[in-house]
Amino acid sequence: MSDYFDKTLVGRLFGLSKELPDKPALCFKKDSITYGELPAKITGMAAKLKERGVKKGDRVCISAVSKPESVLCYLAVFYAGGIGCLLDKNSNARIMADICKDAGATLLVTDKPMKEFGEGLNVIPLHETYENAVSNATEEMSTEVDETDIAEILFTTGTTGKPKGVMLSYKAVYNILSNTIIGADMRQEDVLLLPLPLNHSFALRVLRSALWQGATVVLQNGFTFAKEVENNIDTFNCTRMACVPASYEVMKGQMQDAFKRVMCRLKCIEFGAGSLTVRQRKEITDTLPDTRIINTWGSSETGGALFLDVTEAVKDETKIKALGKPLDGKVSVRILDEDGNEKESDSTHPGRMSIKGDMIMTGYWNDPENTEATIKGDWLLTGDMAYVEDGFVYMLGRADDIINVGGEKVSPIEVENTAGQYEGIRECACISAEDPDGVLGQIPVLFIVPDFGYDKDAFVKFLNSRLEKYKIPKELVTIDAIPRNRMQKIDRRSLKNLWDDRDKLELINPVIQAILSRRSIRNFTDKEISPDVLEMILKAGYNAPSGHNLQSWRFTVIESEEKLARLKALTEETAKANGVYFYGWNNPKVIVLISNDTRNVNGCQDASLAAENMMLAALSYGIGAVWLNPLMTLRDKEPVKTLLDEFKIPENHTVWCTMALGYPASPGTKLAKNADVINYVDRA
Numbered sequence: 001m002s003d004y005f006d007k008t009l010v011g012r013l014f015g016l017s018k019e020l021p022d023k024p025a026l027c028f029k030k031d032s033i034t035y036g037e038l039p040a041k042i043t044g045m046a047a048k049l050k051e052r053g054v055k056k057g058d059r060v061c062i063s064a065v066s067k068p069e070s071v072l073c074y075l076a077v078f079y080a081g082g083i084g085c086l087l088d089k090n091s092n093a094r095i096m097a098d099i100c101k102d103a104g105a106t107l108l109v110t111d112k113p114m115k116e117f118g119e120g121l122n123v124i125p126l127h128e129t130y131e132n133a134v135s136n137a138t139e140e141m142s143t144e145v146d147e148t149d150i151a152e153i154l155f156t157t158g159t160t161g162k163p164k165g166v167m168l169s170y171k172a173v174y175n176i177l178s179n180t181i182i183g184a185d186m187r188q189e190d191v192l193l194l195p196l197p198l199n200h201s202f203a204l205r206v207l208r209s210a211l212w213q214g215a216t217v218v219l220q221n222g223f224t225f226a227k228e229v230e231n232n233i234d235t236f237n238c239t240r241m242a243c244v245p246a247s248y249e250v251m252k253g254q255m256q257d258a259f260k261r262v263m264c265r266l267k268c269i270e271f272g273a274g275s276l277t278v279r280q281r282k283e284i285t286d287t288l289p290d291t292r293i294i295n296t297w298g299s300s301e302t303g304g305a306l307f308l309d310v311t312e313a314v315k316d317e318t319k320i321k322a323l324g325k326p327l328d329g330k331v332s333v334r335i336l337d338e339d340g341n342e343k344e345s346d347s348t349h350p351g352r353m354s355i356k357g358d359m360i361m362t363g364y365w366n367d368p369e370n371t372e373a374t375i376k377g378d379w380l381l382t383g384d385m386a387y388v389e390d391g392f393v394y395m396l397g398r399a400d401d402i403i404n405v406g407g408e409k410v411s412p413i414e415v416e417n418t419a420g421q422y423e424g425i426r427e428c429a430c431i432s433a434e435d436p437d438g439v440l441g442q443i444p445v446l447f448i449v450p451d452f453g454y455d456k457d458a459f460v461k462f463l464n465s466r467l468e469k470y471k472i473p474k475e476l477v478t479i480d481a482i483p484r485n486r487m488q489k490i491d492r493r494s495l496k497n498l499w500d501d502r503d504k505l506e507l508i509n510p511v512i513q514a515i516l517s518r519r520s521i522r523n524f525t526d527k528e529i530s531p532d533v534l535e536m537i538l539k540a541g542y543n544a545p546s547g548h549n550l551q552s553w554r555f556t557v558i559e560s561e562e563k564l565a566r567l568k569a570l571t572e573e574t575a576k577a578n579g580v581y582f583y584g585w586n587n588p589k590v591i592v593l594i595s596n597d598t599r600n601v602n603g604c605q606d607a608s609l610a611a612e613n614m615m616l617a618a619l620s621y622g623i624g625a626v627w628l629n630p631l632m633t634l635r636d637k638e639p640v641k642t643l644l645d646e647f648k649i650p651e652n653h654t655v656w657c658t659m660a661l662g663y664p665a666s667p668g669t670k671l672a673k674n675a676d677v678i679n680y681v682d683r684a
Contacts, residue, residue, distance in 0.1 A: 004145055008170055009177070009208055010078045013038050016214050025211065026068045027236055028219045033068055035214065038075075044133030045076035052107050052124060056081035056145070059103040059153065061096070062126070063110035064199035065089045066221045069130035071198070071207065073109050081145060082106070084152040085165075086199040093117045099155050099163060103365065147171035153365050154201055154300045165365030166201075166300040173208065175330070175359035176303030180209035183307030183327055184270045184294050188214040193232055193241040193266075195220035201300040202272040206242045226254035230262045240268040245276050246488030248284065249427070257522065257583070260287050268292040272304065274489045275395065278320055278417045285314045297324045297395070301361045301380055305331045306393055321417065322392040331357040333393055334379070335386060345387035350396050350409070353386040354379045385411070401492055403432040406440040408470045412492075415444055415471060422462045424454030426517075429482045429490045430473065433499055446473035447495055449481060450517045452664055453622060477502065480516040481673075514619050521624025524587045524662025533621050534590060537661070540617035541594070544609040547602030553610060556593040556647050564591055566643065571658075574640040575630045582630040588660035593631065593644075595653035607656035614659060624664035631655035 005011040013025075013035065021036030033041060054060055060077045064070050064086040077084040085103055087096050087110075097117035100108050108114070108123045145151075151170045155163040168176070180186060184206075192210045194217055196203035210217050218236045220228060229251060232238060248271070252259050263269070269284075269291060276284070276295050285293055293311050298304035306324030313319040326333045335351040337343045345351050360380045363371035374381055385396040396402060396411035403410040412430035419428045426449045432442045448454075456476065463472050483494035538555055546553065558564055568584055575582035594611055596603030615625040634640045635655055649655065 004147060004170070007147070007174065008078060008145065008151075009173065009212060010042060010075050012212050013042070013075070020214050023214065024216045026071055026217050026219065028067050031068065033072075038072075040135035041072045041130075041133065042075045042079050044135045045072055045129060046079040048124075048129050048133050049073075049076055049080045049082065049107065049109075052122060054080050054082045054106055057150075058082045058106035059085055061085045061087050061100045061103060061105045061108045061110075063087055063089050063096070063108075063112055064197060065111075065126070066195075066198055066219045068219065069126055071217075071219075072130060073126060074198075078151060083150050085155065086152075086204070087155065088197060088199045090197075097121060103153060103155075103165060145170060147174075148362075150362060154199070154204070156300050164367060164370065167362040167365055169362050172303070172359050172361060175357065176205045177208040177212050179327055179330055179357075179359055180205050180296075180304050181213060182330070183304060184209070184296060185268065185292070186210055186213050186215065190215040190240050190268075191218060191236055191238045192216065193218045193220060193229065193236075193238040195222055195229065195247070196242055196244070196273075197222070200273065201298065201303060202244075202296075203242065205298070205303045206270065206272075226251040230255070230258070233262060233265055237265075239266060240270070241266055242270050242272065244273045244488045245271055245280060246274070246484055248276075248280065256520075264288055264291060266291050268294065270294045270296060271310075272296040272298060275323060275413075276310065277420045279420045281310050281314055281320055285311055295324060297393070299382070301374070301382075302355055302357070303359045305355055305357065305359065306333070308392075318389075319392060321394060323386065323395040325392050326355075331355065331359070333386075333388060335388060336381070340376070340381075346389060347387055347394065350385050350387040352399060353382045353384045353393070355382060356380070385409075401432070403430075403444050404442050405444065405470045410444055410471050412444070415446060415467065415473065418466050419446060419448070419459075419463060419473075422459055424451050424459060425449070426451040427482050429492065429495055431492050431495045431499065433475070433496075435474075443474040444471065445475045445477060445499055447477045447479050447482060447498070450478060450513060452517065452519060452521070452619075452624065454517065478513055514616055518615060518619050520626040521662070521664045521666075522583075522585050522626050522660070523665040524585070524589060524624065524660070525665045526587070527589070527663040529589045529623060529661060529663075533623070534661075537614050537617045537621070537623070538592070541592075541610040541614040544606070544613045546606040546609070547600070550600055550602070550606070552597040552600045552603065553606055554595050554649065554653060555610075556595065556649055558591040558593070558647070559589070564588060567591060570639050570643050571630055571634070574634050574637050578634060578637055580630050580633055583628070585626060585628070585660040587662065587665070589662040590660075592657075592659045592661065593647070593649065593655050594657040594659065595649050595655045597650070598652050598654050603654060604656050611657045611659060618661055622663065623661055626660050628658040628660070629656065631658050 016035045017039050023035050024032040025035045025038055026033045060082045062070060062073050074084050074086060087099060093112060093114050094117050100121055108121050109126045111126050114123050147170045149170055150167050151173045152168050154166040156166060186209045192215055194207060207217060218232050218238055220232055255262055295308045295310050296304040297306035306326055308322055308324035313322060334342045334354050335345040336354050337351050343351050356379045383398050385399050385402050386393050395413055397413045401412050415430040416428055419425055428446055428448045430444055430446050433445045435441055435443045483491040485491050541555055572582055594607045596607050611627055618625045632654060
């Protein structure tokens with residue numbers, strides 16, 4: 001056995017197999033692997049890799065599906081002495097083949113069909129290799145490895161050009177996981193929910209640190225369905241989660257009122273791959289006061305290096321904006337001027353951030369030019385503009401993204417943080433654009449996704465009161481969603497392309513903007529809806545189209561506080577008794593029940609069209625609405641039936657829609673929409 005083996009992650013796991021033999025190490029849905037089972041799994045897969053010719057220093061590419069077999073294959077590569085290269089599971093066959101060829105990979109382990117692009121590649125199936133691996137747990141690791149040997153190559157997902165291969169030594173891998181253990185307070189008793197792509201540096205460092213500590217890792221295939229997050233937290237009693245800021249918004253939107261109930265069970269949430277905005281920091285710590293929130297800055301080249309305890313930072317109006325603080329004795333940060341010399345820095349005198357520590361990469365694979373430009377002695381030069389105050393690092397943005405307005409430097413992050421605190425903005429992103437007047441050189445352009453209650457004039461006044469004049473965006477562009485990359489970071493290059501092709505943005509007129517910004521509102525204020533406004537909302541409903549123009553619908557309007565309370569209570573009671581899901585409302589001023597004759601085969605469609613008209617009409621008056629449909633199946637169930645009869649709803653009517661109306665007490669949440677549902681028959 002190599003003398004250095006015990007200092008590697010695999011060596012550590014062999015030790016933990018004896019200390020924690022029955023403790024789950026990896027969980028996925030109904031399957032779990034204990035620490036005691038890991039050595040047999042690792043050595044068995046390593047034997048399969050060696051059968052296919054893998055030896056020390058060989059690159060092995062692995063499709064990084066969020067399942068135990070990917071993790072075990074990754075660890076088996078270490079045991080076999082190879083260099084692991086985890087690839088994005090969503091990459092197409094051509095991209096995977098290109099990376100394998102660039103890496104000179106000995107082997108590609110994937111279940112993705114590679115027939116068209118696999119020529120010249122040595123490909124074996126991942127799941128089959130995992131299932132057929134025979135234990136070689138007694139076989140010692142014959143391959144000698146040293147701390148300076150390359151352990152893995154992370155291929156970054158850049159927006160342009162071919163991915164860069166970040167080479168990490170065994171020493172760097174250990175220090176990256178060690179920094180996360182310290183900075184993010186990873187503990188052996190933790191049960192970590194990991195819904196991130198395993199080829200990304202954030203997911204990998206959290207995975208490695210959890211396994212080193214002997215924690216339990218629950219793998220999940222992304223945040224697409226927040227219900228899976230809830231199920232995993234319930235099933236495995238998760239205590240912490242790794243998350244990206246945009247996924248927090250997805251979960252909050254899908255869970256809505258259940259968000260606090262579900263997420264408060266977590267003792268810690270670590271955010272990475274992008275910084276939480278100031279608004280998000282305030283919001284999440286207020287919502288989850290007993291959950292520790294940690295924001296980590298890192299990169300593929302450094303792993304997690306700057307850590308911020310957001311739970312504490314929100315108590316300080318300055319530190320709440322910080323990126324993080326380097327770990328004492330482990331990470332050093334300095335700020336450089338344009339000539340590469342160290343300088344004193346503050347908010348008005350930022351510079352390029354340089355970082356040092358035993359966790360930095362060895363260099364870029366087959367790219368000496370970029371390596372030389374990035375690594376300066378013991379220091380790694382980042383592409384970030386920052387400054388340091390009281391030991392905390394504050395980020396202005398990527399050096400290429402800083403906006404030069406007549407010689408004044410503007411941070412897009414500062415503009416975004418300020419604009420994002422306006423209640424009428426759901427999300428925003430700032431870029432530089434050429435000054436059309438040719439005076440300032442560049443101007444800030446702010447792309448915004450409006451929220452409920454957005455008012456352009458009020459928003460401009462909000463910005464004027466909080467930003468210096470030269471920082472105020474000269475153009476406001478409304479779009480339906482901020483483009484993001486695989487890790488949900490803002491894709492500024494796509495925004496620049498949008499700006500260059502901005503004539504198309506004029507298609508978002510007030511009607512389209514209303515449709516794109518509408519959301520369900522369930523919590524309402526005490527403000528009354530005027531009879532005239534209510535009449536116009538109802539008019540929008542009965543002016544909707546109906547099949548064969550039958551107009552057989554009925555709009556039953558309930559305004560009495562006592563009757564509203566009875567309707568809610570009896571609906572909840574009847575729904576529970578009949579196994580019907582009911583997610584209610586709080587303090588509406590009006591309920592409208594839209595029903596239709598059961599003999600009308602288009603009754604549901606007619607009611608739906610009327611409901612959509614009414615919700616958009618309500619939005620135009622600043623009134624919130626939510627469509628609920630529990631009564632659709634409860635019309636003839638007691639005690640609801642008696643109440644609906646009392647409301648004079650005909651017995652032969654189905655109540656297709658229960659619509660609550662009122663002025664919003666909170667803006668509600670815009671749910672993520674799937675755009676991959678369109679099929680153009682006649683387009684190539």
